[in-house]
Amino acid sequence: MKALNPKRNLRKTLSLAMAAGLFVTSGWMPAKAFAQGMMGGMNMMHSADVKLVQEQGDYRPLRIPAILEPDETNGNARHYTLIMDEGQTEFREGSQTATLGYNGSYLGPTLVLTKGEDIKVTLRNQMEEETTVHWHGVLVPSIADGGPHQVVNPGTERDVSFSVKQEAATVWYHPHTMGKTAEQVYGGLAGFILIKDDNELSRNLPAEYGVDDVPLVVQDRSFTQGMQFDYPGNFNPDGTLGNTLLANGTIHAAFDVTTELLRLRLLNGSNARIYNFQLSDGRPFMQIASDGGLLNEPVAIQSIRLTPGERAEIMVSLKGMNSGEYLDLISEDTTVLRLNVAGDLKPNGSMPVTLNQLATAVDNGTVDRRFVLFGMGAMVSINGDVFDMNRVDERGITDQDEVWEIYNRPDMMGGMVHSFHLHGTQFRILTRDGALPPLNERGWKDTVALDSGERVRFLVSFDEPGLFMYHCHILEHEDNGMMGQIEITAK
Ligand code: C2O
Ligand code: CU
Ligand code: CU
Numbered sequence: 320m321k322a323l324n325p326k327r328n329l330r331k332t333l334s335l336a337m338a339a340g341l342f343v344t345s346g347w348m349p350a351k352a353f354a355q356g357m358m359g360g361m362n363m364m365h366s367a368d369v370k371l372v373q374e375q376g377d378y379r380p381l382r383i384p385a386i387l388e389p390d391e392t393n394g395n396a397r398h399y400t401l402i403m404d405e406g407q408t409e410f411r412e413g414s415q416t417a418t419l420g421y422n423g424s425y426l427g428p429t430l431v432l433t434k435g436e437d438i439k440v441t442l443r444n445q446m447e448e449e450t451t452v453h454w455h456g457v458l459v460p461s462i463a464d465g466g467p468h469q470v471v472n473p474g475t476e477r478d479v480s481f482s483v484k485q486e487a488a489t490v491w492y493h494p495h496t497m498g499k500t501a502e503q504v505y506g507g508l509a510g511f512i513l514i515k516d517d518n519e520l521s522r523n524l525p526a527e528y529g530v531d532d533v534p535l536v537v538q539d540r541s542f543t544q545g546m547q548f549d550y551p552g553n554f555n556p557d558g559t560l561g562n563t564l565l566a567n568g569t570i571h572a573a574f575d576v577t578t579e580l581l582r583l584r585l586l587n588g589s590n591a592r593i594y595n596f597q598l599s600d601g602r603p604f605m606q607i608a609s610d611g612g613l614l615n616e617p618v619a620i621q622s623i624r625l626t627p628g629e630r631a632e633i634m635v636s637l638k639g640m641n642s643g644e645y646l647d648l649i650s651e652d653t654t655v656l657r658l659n660v661a662g663d664l665k666p667n668g669s670m671p672v673t674l675n676q677l678a679t680a681v682d683n684g685t686v687d688r689r690f691v692l693f694g695m696g697a698m699v700s701i702n703g704d705v706f707d708m709n710r711v712d713e714r715g716i717t718d719q720d721e722v723w724e725i726y727n728r729p730d731m732m733g734g735m736v737h738s739f740h741l742h743g744t745q746f747r748i749l750t751r752d753g754a755l756p757p758l759n760e761r762g763w764k765d766t767v768a769l770d771s772g773e774r775v776r777f778l779v780s781f782d783e784p785g786l787f788m789y790h791c792h793i794l795e796h797e798d799n800g801m802m803g804q805i806e807i808t809a810k
Contacts, residue, residue, distance in 0.1 A: 373652065384426055384428055397438055401440055402445055408420075410569075427508070429512070432513070433515045434486065434515065439479070443471075448496075453492060456766075457490050457514075461786045463480060467708055468786065486763075488514045489512075492510050493588070519613060523671065532584070533574065533582065536567055558794070571654070585630060595623070596622065603619045609631060610630050610763060611765055613674040617670055629768070634670060635648075682749035706801070713806070714807075724774060738766050739768075739791060740766040744787070745765050785806070788802055
């Protein structure tokens with residue numbers, strides 16, 4: 320992909336940023352020294368804010384990713400193929416943007432999997448550069464996890480297999496290529512996985528894909544004059560932001576709602592932007608699921624913050640609205656998705672009172688592992704270390720409950736929000752700065768936002784042995800080494 324090569328442009332971008340006074344340093348320090356607090360006297364700032372521009376004019380119909388059909392089905396076994404390739408995508412009428420996609424030019428098809436199935440996926444890389452396919456939020460053996468160790472070289476294939484062991488959830492897949500995750504995701508590599516199970520089915524939630532059950536990946540991009548993704552021009556080592564909002568790859572998207580209740584599966588698939596989703600008239604909505612599955616009960620909220628990598632399933636009630644009326648899903652002041660009432664809204668059930676039966680996660684005061692997130696830009700670290708593929712940072716065993724404490728250590732600039740993500744498992748947040756997490760964070764999570772200075776404790780255990788990553792999901796931070804690995808051995 321020639322249009323997207325930040326490696327070639329990184330040096331240029333950084334020196335431009337320095338010339339613009341974004342970074343005033345006397346040279347790059349080793350990250351470890353940096354992490355130990357040598358910021359005195361330096362005038363550094365985190366990220367130059369790039370504001371989203373509100374689109375004007377006509378709305379475009381929201382693209383709905385196709386459901387991926389298996390190549391083969393045999394009892395419980397399903398075989399799928401995902402092809403990573405370069406392509407051209409028309410985001411604005413009459414112009415083509417060079418993009419990346421799975422089985423298509425931008426984003427990827429949705430995999431709909433059911434608990435208990437045995438899945439094999441053939442990954443075929445038709446791009447000119449290496450990639451990996453990571454199953455974010457999926458409980459997979461480490462050999463299938465698609466971390467930086469599991470490269471699919473250009474022109475080659477790799478098969479991965481796993482059994483669907485977890486409960487109903489909205490999870491996703493994306494590349495995890497060493498040093499190239501940010502660029503490849505920006506280019507378009509990301510897709511949804513919807514996991515189904517009996518509990519979810521029994522709750523009678525809206526489940527007609529693309530009709531009343533709609534996946535919505537929200538991303539921000541910047542374009543050049545020639546309508547190409549301007550990743551190099553906007554590259555920021557603290558997280559690249561764009562001024563144009565895309566919902567499922569659609570700029571200025573509208574969706575025709577035909578039912579009283581609409582289930583939206585929100586995914587923050589952006590490299591770095593944080594969204595605060597709200598409805599334009601301020602009406603509350605119900606959050607029914609967090610990253611790893613259904614909450615015990617729906618939680619009524621007016622706004623939900625999602626940092627990169629996080630998901631939330633929400634239910635919006637449009638009951639009582641008439642044909643021709645609309646409601647906007649917004650973030651800050653920008654429209655994410657216009658919801659047009661198309662005709663008489665059909666009744667499609669009611670909000671269940673109970674959704675799940677997760678045991679309460681209790682903080683007993685112990686901490687088994689501590690992680691300190693620190694630094695900025697190209698000098699980010701976890702526990703003072705920058706990622707090294709050949710170093711195992713932590714070791715643990717399967718089926719062992721552990722309490723992890725993550726601390727986002729502020730710096731001279733005040734620090735910034737990091738989103739801490741752990742592979743191969745789901746966890747339960749115990750406390751945020753010693754207090755119980757909000758109701759909508761009491762279900763399964765695999766990615767958690769930490770404000771500067773904040774301390775989060777969660778309860779976790781691993782089902783699968785092997786090597787798993789944990790990292791900041793601001794993708795440029797991940798690429799810059801704000802990542803570590805834990806090796807789990809079978810008990
Ligand atoms: Cu969504 Cu390690 O990533
Ligand atoms: Cu992941
Ligand atoms: Cu970060």
